[in-house]
Amino acid sequence: MVLPYLIYVRTCPSCGDGLCRVRVCTHENKLAGCVVCDECESVWTDPTMSEKFTEGIDSYTASCPDCGRSLWEDTSHWADIQEVCLLGWYDKVKVART
Ligand SMILES: [Zn+2]
Ligand SMILES: [Zn+2]
Numbered sequence: 238m239v240l241p242y243l244i245y246v247r248t249c250p251s252c253g254d255g256l257c258r259v260r261v262c263t264h265e266n267k268l269a270g271c272v273v274c275d276e277c278e279s280v281w282t283d284p285t286m287s288e289k290f291t292e293g294i295d296s297y298t299a300s301c302p303d304c305g306r307s308l309w310e311d312t313s314h315w316a317d318i319q320e321v322c323l324l325g326w327y328d329k330v331k332v333a334r335t
Contacts (some may be wrong), residue, residue: 240315243325243333244258250272250286252279255274261314261320262304268323269302269303275280278299278306279299284329
């Protein structure tokens with residue numbers, strides 16, 4: 238799914254290169270959000286980015302802090318604006334048109 242806009246929190250503090258973007262996992266029809274760098278794939282549990290998540294089921298891939306599954310499976314995608322609102326994170330992100 239290609240969105241006409243990009244939702245992000247900030248430039249990645251880990252790699253300095255990527256954008257930390259909101260990704261959602263919809264495993265078991267639950268909406269779980271996290272923040273993922275689109276470059277180095279570091280994961281944070283929320284937009285305050287105070288807590289990194291590294292304990293997924295597969296340690297070599299970015300994983301959902303809620304269920305631990307890979308964030309690149311088809312149960313996950315980059316959040317759209319509606320989903321960011323549902324997570325209550327809209328005032329914590331920036332939206333850029335692409
Ligand atoms: Zn990064
Ligand atoms: Zn999940």
